[in-house]
Amino acid sequence: MTDREPRDVARIVKDWLKADLATRFPTLSVALELPSNWTLGSGPVLLVEDDGDTLGMWPAATSPTIRVTSWTSGRELKYVHAALTRLLTQRIPGIAKLLPGTGILEARDDKTRGDLASFTVRARARTAVPQ
Amino acid sequence: MSDIFERDALGHIFRLNARGAAEILKKLDAGPINALAQHVADNAGDAVWVDEYTTDRPAASVTVPAARQAKHGTLTKAASSAGLEVKPPKRGKRAEE
Numbered sequence: 001m002t003d004r005e006p007r008d009v010a011r012i013v014k015d016w017l018k019a020d021l022a023t024r025f026p027t028l029s030v031a032l033e034l035p036s037n038w039t040l041g042s043g044p045v046l047l048v049e050d051d052g053d054t055l056g057m058w059p060a061a062t063s064p065t066i067r068v069t070s071w072t073s074g075r076e077l078k079y080v081h082a083a084l085t086r087l088l089t090q091r092i093p094g095i096a097k098l099l100p101g102t103g104i105l106e107a108r109d110d111k112t113r114g115d116l117a118s119f120t121v122r123a124r125a126r127t128a129v130p131q
Numbered sequence: 132m133s134d135i136f137e138r139d140a141l142g143h144i145f146r147l148n149a150r151g152a153a154e155i156l157k158k159l160d161a162g163p164i165n166a167l168a169q170h171v172a173d174n175a176g177d178a179v180w181v182d183e184y185t186t187d188r189p190a191a192s193v194t195v196p197a198a199r200q201a202k203h204g205t206l207t208k209a210a211s212s213a214g215l216e217v218k219p220p221k222r223g224k225r226a227e228e
Contacts, residue, residue, distance in 0.1 A: 100219050
């Protein structure tokens with residue numbers, strides 16, 4: 001029995017990126033979900049999502065794969081380039097380590113015709129007693 | 132390839148056939164690796180491709196459409212469900228897809 005619980009790593013990453021990229025990209029929204037009214041022509045969105053955990057480090061830590069995807073109207077990689085570099089070179093409070101996952105993958109959403117650019121990082125975060 | 136000789140407790144000398152041992156190991160290991168790749172593919176749903184191949188050892192890759200990975204994390208979620216992480220290949224090795 002432990003009183004320690006997983007941290008919401010995706011939310012920690014989202015909050016950190018939102019603050020870190022705000023000055024450089026003032027029109028960029030950083031979110032955990034795509035706004036339901038996003039269409040071609042809408043402003044750029046950077047989504048941070050949790051793709052699951054093998055629980056290989058449980059209960060000391062969790063090791064979720066975090067996926068970061070930009071949604072843009074037309075091909076634009078600068079947001080994921082900046083996010084990838086910042087995440088793999090800076091220390092984020094609450095996360096012990098971020099390791100490379102997949103490189104940047106480009107695609108197009110069939111529904112909105114928005115351009116997607118996505119990468120993943122592998123997080124290591126110690127479990128913590130809830131505040 | 133140089134021969135490797137071993138002597139057992141009774142003094143018998145054995146010569147390791149490295150090439151033959153490699154062939155046997157490739158066949159022995161391929162089954163579980165291919166099964167694991169298929170397990171990931173099953174977790175990923177439709178329109179998924181499994182490629183079974185051999186380099187200096189058995190290997191397999193799982194491929195999903197790029198848009199499904201970018202939008203839904205189809206491959207990374209399927210790998211996590213199978214107890215695997217998708218990560219960069221070690222230098223000189225074929226990529227884990």
